[in-house]
Amino acid sequence: MSLELSGLVKSFRGPHGTQRAVDGVDLVIPRGEFVSMIGSSGCGKTTTLRLIAGLETPDSGSIVHEGREITHVPAARRGLRMMFQDYALFPHMTVGENVAFGLRVRAQRGRHSAAEIDRLVDEHLELVHLPGVRNRRPNELSGGQRQRVALARALVTRPDVLLFDEPLGALDAGLRRAMQFELKRLHAELGKTFIYVTHDQEEALAISDRIAVMHEGRVLQYAPPDEIYFQPTTRYVARFVGSTNLLDGELAGRDGALGAVRLRNGTVVRGLVATGLPDTKVSAMIRADRIDLVAEGPSAMLSGRVRERLFLGTHDEFQVDVDGLDVDLTVHMSRRRDASVAPGVGARVGLRWAEEDVRVLSD
């Protein structure tokens, strides 16, 4: 059982005429999975989430949850809980009243006794590691604490699906990391479906079972994180996720899963061909951490000159001006204990990689 989106379309009337925020989204989200939707702002990820939550109505398409069509079911009766970017805690209520809100609405009246509500509120504040704040007001809490209260408020009604709209966007980096682990733990503990919207690809890679990369209202690729990272099917996905080099060229030939790309300087780069590649205009994609800097010579596939070198802690980043191409290649190399071994700015270097680390892509 699962949540199925098919053919979802949603347009908004904006200052420049009608714009399709969501333009035919099909997604099957298996029950209990942690699915992220990522993309740059305006790609339709938040609108898709709001369509699932029932906060927007689609122009066409359908949403089916556990075999039940919910496309036009009011938000209040969908049983899906949403976490908002600004937490959306009710400022005039205490933390306890906030958490209990979903249990006290008319639709739930009579189902829980006052004592039971008390118990559930305490239980869920404990679950999010926030005991003893029941009687405080939201404005007395830190951002991370508010986040946890919002989570408890959503969880207390026992929804099957939790929707997250960039919930960690307002937190600082350290707290973000901690909350990512926390969400991962809760997901494993509760076994609920998490649908998570973020513009942060690293966050999505870290916490998701599956990622949908969206662009201009469509899903470009929907796959597990490692597949998104290592086997992107389009140039856009490759560029959006991770630090990537794209070398444009023409398809010079193919042999089964292998393809050869002739670059503008005549060099032929071989790599794995992405599924359904038709074009002659293609790109060879190589991750920055898959390229080795070697001495110039026959063993190097390309050669060039180091234009920039940045120390980034876990690794050095090199910008290499490649001979005969008007692009710089980005190369990540783990930091050597003795930094003088790594080539400095201005040094001539060769570039080498393994064929299986190259993907041949089109748009």
Place this chain on the structure above:
Amino acid sequence: MSAEALAPIPDVRREARNAERRRLLLWLGPPAAWFAVFMLLPHLSLLYVSLGHMDYVDFVPGFSAANYVKIFTVEPYLGVTFKSFNNGLMTAVLASLIAYPLALWMAFGVSSARARALVSVLVILPWLASYMVKAYAWKTILGTQGVVNSLLVSAGVVAEPLETLMYSRFAVILTLTYIFTPFCVISIYAQLERIPPSLIEAARNLGATDLEILRRIVLPISIPGVFAGAVIVFSLAFSDFITSTLVGGPSDLMISSIMINLFGVSMDRPLASAIGFLMLALAAVLLVTMQWVEKRVQVRF
């Protein structure tokens, strides 16, 4: 280092402090002077006059509470004050009741920003018309030859034009409500606008119906705006005299009208001053109380 060497330092500090003080005085001087000349002095002179009495046409200064005693013991002063108070209260309540749904619609029912701006202008627009014109407008609507009566007579609901529509307490409160409601709308709208849309979406997402959202989220957060608007309207309506003179009957005089008569016709300036001072004191007490209440119910995000 010797103690003598350290000695000048406190002087430098004091100098800096004095400079700071002079600068503050420079900035605060003009508003403070304005306040003293145009607010404090007139009110003090009002108090001063109210403690004296008249000897035929001459004012005799004194230090007697006789005028205040008179207000509380001799009719019609206290009765009319109460009536005016009631009119003010009624106007404030009616204006709030009318304004709330309107402000609610402006904040949540009007989706495009342009439409919202247009509605805001429409709410404020009557304020560009003269007060007198607006009061007179109700005369033409409610009068015996007015729009309402003509309609009622031609529809056969009543045989004769209704006299009670015009020159009555009903007409006074209706007109006051019409004139002052925009204050309430603006005050309530300002509060509603502060409510982030995500709060309402979150409540809906948690299963609340529209009515529950209104009662449990929107109303508690916007109630300070209702109070603030009601206080402004009350103060204005309580002290109003033009409307009661234009559309009210002989028995609908408000306390301000009486005060004006005492000043202009009866030449009893001390008694008029006493009434004025009491009204000011009443308004001040009300404002301070409401401010306290508002602070208690104000929601901090």
